[in-house]
Structure formats: structure tokens, C-alpha cells
Amino acid sequence: MSNKTDYKKQLILEKAAEIFAAKGYRDVTMKDIVEACEISRGGLYLYYDSTESIFLDVIKASEDAEEACGKSIVESLTEASSAELLLWFLKEQKKEILKRKTSLSVAIYEYAFYCRQELHNSSIKQRFESATKVLEKILARGSETGEFLCDDPSGMASNMMYAIEGLKICARTMGISENKVDKELVYMMRQFMEVED
Amino acid sequence: MSNKTDYKKQLILEKAAEIFAAKGYRDVTMKDIVEACEISRGGLYLYYDSTESIFLDVIKASEDAEEACGKSIVESLTEASSAELLLWFLKEQKKEILKRKTSLSVAIYEYAFYCRQELHNSSIKQRFESATKVLEKILARGSETGEFLCDDPSGMASNMMYAIEGLKICARTMGISENKVDKELVYMMRQFMEVED
Amino acid sequence: MSNKTDYKKQLILEKAAEIFAAKGYRDVTMKDIVEACEISRGGLYLYYDSTESIFLDVIKASEDAEEACGKSIVESLTEASSAELLLWFLKEQKKEILKRKTSLSVAIYEYAFYCRQELHNSSIKQRFESATKVLEKILARGSETGEFLCDDPSGMASNMMYAIEGLKICARTMGISENKVDKELVYMMRQFMEVED
Amino acid sequence: MSNKTDYKKQLILEKAAEIFAAKGYRDVTMKDIVEACEISRGGLYLYYDSTESIFLDVIKASEDAEEACGKSIVESLTEASSAELLLWFLKEQKKEILKRKTSLSVAIYEYAFYCRQELHNSSIKQRFESATKVLEKILARGSETGEFLCDDPSGMASNMMYAIEGLKICARTMGISENKVDKELVYMMRQFMEVED
């Protein structure tokens, strides 16, 4: 009954995702998940044998969801102006930067630290790189159409993504105001386009 | 007995710093520290009642050390060219980005995540802000002397520091090559000065 | 449905026998048996409600098999010389002593220990006693025909069987070389007949 | 405070020995021992990290005790007649054969099976071999003095010990009467000396 199993796993992943978002990675115990799912201890072990395996599936699922989202970007690429696309992209990033409580990102960071090795092939990296690619595409297109003044879309995309990553981590560690985030994003945009305040 | 106490605390902090650098924050137990310090379990509790309190003191101590270092910068400000200062600053940042095993940064990130609240008044923030200030000063001075082409030293310093923070976290989670770090740093410098490859 | 039931039980016993031979008694779980039989957990419980009940049936079945074998001895009794019969008997014992991995004997010992009570009526005892009887018959016959010099076939058979039992247990606990087994068996034979080395 | 530790270990071993004697090896849990010793779970782990490590120490201790006993034999060797020594030896063996509830032997067997490998260097083997040596010495001495009629003390000692081992295991699995044990021991003695019933 692979279907039933998948369904149950689905349920577990949904509850687990909430828990990981709320507590990060390290503090989550099998007991937490068992209680959230309202199943028995042994029952959970039928599907997953560790918080790690659950977490990895949670991440995979969240990626799949993002990927679906990503596709819509690619499709929109032909319809919207580059400036519009860029705005959309940065708004998404801003959202991600500011939402701390409901995002898996802290758990992901914690997991990366927990592993204590560079996760070269991990989804974390892929996530970062695919976002960079999307941004690069937008910049390149804007550059071609003359909307943006940018002679090195790749370098710029990379630089911007690192700064965004820095904003994300700062938001989660030392805190950051929405205003400050706006300021930083606008600063980046100014490097290659006119921005009215 | 304050002196003796301080001396003992000093010893504990030194050993603990090594452990936190090696294992991060979450994995360190009182036992780890007790063993490294070669004191008794109960003895450690005379000075500190949790790994957290030890960690906070470790951080404070490392800041004090950095601060001393920072002062030398300020002093050198009058002696060296801005370009030289900038190079020195970025080299320090690069070192920090690439050294993963012997730095407290992972432990600091882990601690921040563990607290799960923005540490507005924390040393983490102060550290970040003081580095930003230093960079801003360098940029401002370079701008005044005409070495750099930079009309917003504050915004640029901030932007650069976020990107550097992003590099740091990426180095610790997904891994990054020295080459890539160089590329990014050069990219940043190009925004306001001529760089020969 | 008795036939179908018997057939299913037969299948279970065959697989279970292999498992008990490989793992002994204590380490075998219902899961082991379920997996080997490729039936469902609940399915197994329709036929047996514990590893113990399965084990007891496995033992019973293995006895039935041996019994059939035993009958052929009795029949051969009239055809072969006593010396030949004795050799055959001791060869069988030697085989049993030395085969550790594929025999149920470890499981049987473990079961006996697990029960922690003398199994007066158990098949273990019957097995031992019937082997003793067979040996006694052989010795008595050899004594009558003058092949063996043995005035107390019963006492001798009993003594030999205990020594053989001792060899069996030593082989399974401290290990024993084939050579050593041979030496012991020859020693026993020398007590009542000429043996060329 | 190695003394204090040793003392505590001593206490644990005493209680544990009782438990192993009563329950064998496999059924004993850390909880059993914790409860018998009236210490906390964590407390036990200060001294031993598994039932196995406790068991091995229990065995070692019981050997040491036996060894002390063994020495007295060697000393008596010069004082008593060989027949007296032999009687003493066999009485000891008989005691060991018949005492089931208070002996570690079942636990030792169980442990050997649990390991599922021949324990070539184990104390089990050493115990067996040293007993064999003692018996051999007695037989050899009796043979020299003319008390026993025995031209192969080594072979005979070995054979007897296997039979005794067989008696021991049979006593623990299928049960055996004191009478039967006596009969077997007398049978053995008859092989090399006159025995009045």
C-alpha cells in the first residue's frame, strides 16, 4: 500500500515541517514529532528512523514546492519586463529574509552546522545556486533590453546573492528591521538601474 | 580571592574557547569542558553554571581581544594609504571566511539559533557593526583622498559587510573555494577602485 | 482447511528451522520469521503465537526426521557388524559435534537455559536417551558377538554419551579441533576394542 | 579514589553475581542490576557500561576465587593420598553439576552462545583446561604410587572432564538425579581403581 504509506509520510512531513520551522533542527526530538502527529512512538519508526531522515524529507518536499514556484518565473520571463521580474525576485527574497518563525532556514543552517562538513552536493547549495541563476538570467535579460546597466550579470548576481544571504543570517541572529532590508535591496538595485525612493 | 577566581576563570575560558571552536556550541557538554580543564565537575560549577554562561564569557573575551586589534587599525589609519588599509581589512575578512575549524563563528551562529531570538544587544551584533564602521571609515577616507570612487561609503560598507557575512555562512554550510572568495572580494573592490588581476 | 493449514505450517517450520540454526533461540524475533516466510505479521500469528511455539514445533519436526533415520539403524542392526555400526554411530556424533552453524543444537541449549527448568519430558531428553539406547544396543550386540570387550554396555553407553555431550558443548563454547574430537572418540573406543590409529 | 571505586565495583559485582546466577546471562538488564544494587541508572553507568562488561568482571572475580581454592589443592597434593584427592575433586565436580540455581554456569553457557564464536582465549576455556590439568596431576600421581591403574592419565583426565561437562549440561537442560550423577562418577572411577559401592 505505497499510497497509504505516502499519505502517512505526507502527514508526518507536514507536522514535522511546522516543528522544524518553530524549533530549528537540533531541538527537535522524535517525541516532538510523535506528539504533533498524534501517533505512537513505534508508529513513527515505521516511516522514519531518525529526526535527520525526517528533516531531509521535509527539505526535499519544500524544495519541490519551490521548484514548482520557480517554473512559473521562467514562464513569466517572456511576459514581464526585466524590472518587474527583478522586483518580484527581490520581494521574494525580502519575504524570506524577514520571516523567521515560519521558515525552515534556521533549521537548515543548524543542520549544516550539525553535520560539520561542507555539504557540497546538498540541497542547500542547490537552492542557493538555482536562485543565483535565476537572478543572473533576469540581470542578463535586463542588460540586453537596456533596462539595466550591467556588464557582468553573473558577477553581480553572485555578489547580490551573498549579500542577501548575509541579510538572511543577520535577520536570524542579530535581528534586522524591514526598513534596513529595504535600504539594502535598494542599494543593490542602484548599482545598475535608476530607483525612485 | 577575586584574583584567584579570575585566574581560574581565565584558564577555563581558554580551554573552553578551543572546544567551542572545534565542536560548535550545541555539542559541547559540561563534561567536555571539565575534562579539558582537568578540574572536577563540581569545581566548574563554582565558576559557571552552564555551557551557556561559559560561552558568553568566551565570546566576551574574544571580543576584547579583537577590540585591541581594532585599535591598532585606527592608529594605523594615519600612517597607511586607504588602499593598503582596505587590503588589510579584506585579507582579515578572507581569513575569517576561510578558517572554519578554528574559529568561534560556527559556535556563535549556533548559539544565536539556539536562542531563537534576535540578539539585539548581543556582542554578535556589536562585532558586525564595529567591523562595518571600520570599513566605512576606510572607504570614507579613501573617497576623500581620491583613492576610491565612492559617494556613499556608509551604504557601500554595509552592503559589503552583508556580502562578506554571506560568504562566511556559505563557507561554513555549502563550502567555498579560496578562489571564489577572492573573486567576490575583487568584485566588490572594483565597484570603487581599479583592480589589477 | 486442516490440509492447507498444515501446508502453511510446514512452510513456516522449514524457514524457521534455518533461522534457529543460524541465530540460536534467543535472538530470533517474530520479524525474522515473518520476513523469511514472506508472510505478514498477522498471518504468522494465525498459526503460531510466539517464537517459542514455533521453536517447539521445529524441534518436534526435526525429531521426527531423526526418528526415521533411527529406524534405519535398527533395521541395519541385523546386517552390519557391530564395529561397523559403532563407527557409523560415532561418525554421526562427530558430525553433530563439529557442525555448529547449521545445527539446531545451540538453539536447543539456549531454549533449555531460557526455560530455566529441567525439561524432564522434553524432546531434548528423549533425543539424548534414544541415542544412548541405540549406542547401548550396539555395545551389547558387540559384546555378545565377542567383537567388544564390554561387561556393562549400559553404563558404558551412558558414560560415552555424556562425554559426547561434553564435546558438543565444548565445541560450541570454547571451540575444538576435529583432531581433538577424533582423539577423544578413539580414546572411548579403546576402552572396549582394539583400534588401529 | 580508586579504593572507593573498587569497593563500589565489588558491591555491584556481588549483587550482579547473584542475579546472573538466578537469571542466566541473556535475561539480565541494567535495570535488574540497578535495582538490586539500589543505585541509580546513571550511577551504574559510572562503573560499567553494559551487562556484558559487568558479567565479564563477575566471571573474572569468580575465577580468582576458584584459583585461590585451586592453590589449596596443590598444597594438599603432598599431604593426602591420591584417592583422597580424587574423591575431593569429584565431590567438587558433583557439587557444581548439581547446583543449578546458585551457579554462574548457565550464564556462562548463555554468554558463550550469545557471542556465537568460539571463545578460544576465554576464561571458560581456561577454567575447563585448568580443571583438566588438576585431574591429570591427580591421576598421574595415583598411577605412580600404584593407587590407580591408569597408563594414560592425560587421555583419561580429558575424557572424564568431557563426561563431567556433559553431566553438567544435562543437569541444566534435562535434569538429572543425584543418584545418576553418583553412578556416572563411580563408573568413571572404576576404570582405574577399585570402588566399593
Place this chain on the structure above:
DNA sequence: AATGAATGAGCCTTCATTCAT
């Protein structure tokens, strides 16, 4: 001040057994 043995809460994991389908 200092020691380190002792505690017990809390998490992990496995398995016999049940039960709705």
C-alpha cells in the same frame, strides 16, 4: 574552594502483539 560519586529526567530504539480492513 574543590572533588567526583550519585541522581534522575529525558531521549532513543526495538519488538511482541493487536486490530481494522
Place this chain on the structure above:
DNA sequence: TATGAATGAAGGCTCATTCAT
């Protein structure tokens, strides 16, 4: 009959924290 998901008791282990000495 047959299935296999679900249960929960039971045992293992670790660690922060206390306390008599």
C-alpha cells in the same frame, strides 16, 4: 484467512546538576 499499520511497554544511554566530604 490474510494483511501490515499501529501500539506501548521495556530497555538502553547520556547529561546537567547536586551534595556529602
